Amino acid sequence: MNPESFKPQHFLWHFDGGVGTVTLNRPDRMNPLTFESYAEMRDMFRELVYVPEVKAIVVTGAAGNFSSGGDVHEIIGPLVEMDMPGLLKFTRMTGDLVKAMRNCPQPIIAAVDGICVGAGAIMSMASDLRIATPEAKTAFLFNRVGLAGCDMGACAILPRIIGQGRASELLFTGRTMGAEEGERWGFFNKLSTKADLMKDAQDMAARLASGPTFANGMTKNQLNMEWDMSLDTAIEAEAQAQAICMQTKDFERAYHAFVAKKKPVFEGD
Structure with a gap:
């Protein structure tokens, strides 16, 4: 498409x-x-x-x-x-x-x-x-x-x-x-x-x-998946999802923007 x-x-x-x-x-x-x-x-x-x-x-x-x-x-x-x-x-x-x-x-x-x-x-x-x-x-x-x-x-x-x-x-x-x-x-x-x-x-x-779209997609995925998870399973799933997001360039961009006192420009990767 x-x-x-x-x-x-x-x-x-x-x-x-x-x-x-x-x-x-x-x-x-x-x-x-x-x-x-x-x-x-x-x-x-x-x-x-x-x-x-x-x-x-x-x-x-x-x-x-x-x-x-x-x-x-x-x-x-x-x-x-x-x-x-x-x-x-x-x-x-x-x-x-x-x-x-x-x-x-x-x-x-x-x-x-x-x-x-x-x-x-x-x-x-x-x-x-x-x-x-x-x-x-x-x-x-x-x-x-x-x-x-x-x-x-x-x-x-x-x-x-x-x-x-x-x-x-x-x-x-x-x-x-x-x-x-x-x-x-x-x-x-x-x-x-x-x-x-x-x-x-x-x-x-x-x-x-304009936000961190990869991370937004991860949030939506977790909202779907956690409907039928136990709390312990949900917390572990979120730990894994967040660790993945911490590897993105958007996370790094946000850090450098914060240090420079600027608004981050996210690119979804």
């Missing part, structure tokens, strides 16, 4: 200053996901593991909404007609998108405005950081369409962000979580106005992109 020339078919991609921006772009339907967009985003996030030029990612939606989730006509309708092997193939494919988002080393920032429901809420959840407007409406609404709340890793990830009790409420009821509630609960890191949303998300991404 060449980030300069990458032209996806089912969403928009913009690359500048080390930051890749993914925009879900079906505004007439509030940016729903399709079989094809799921697969193309999954493949993109998988490839980003091998694209160090991309140092941070912003995911957003066009025209005032993040995403309305799976397209009713292009996904929900066909699912009703599928047999069990076909359904399992689909649910594994959607779960693979979350795996790819969590396994790519670049930090992902979700810039959320308006509707953010179903698989859209999952994509926001699977990101590393989330910024929203006061108009953001987030719902894990699987229960409301007769499905379990355990979709695409929701029962594993959401409780770790907002706590077991709050996650249980959202997953059992499918109700909408408002933006202020989401910030209070820790789902959103920050609230921005509509006018400032993308600027704030891009500024945060640029800050991360």
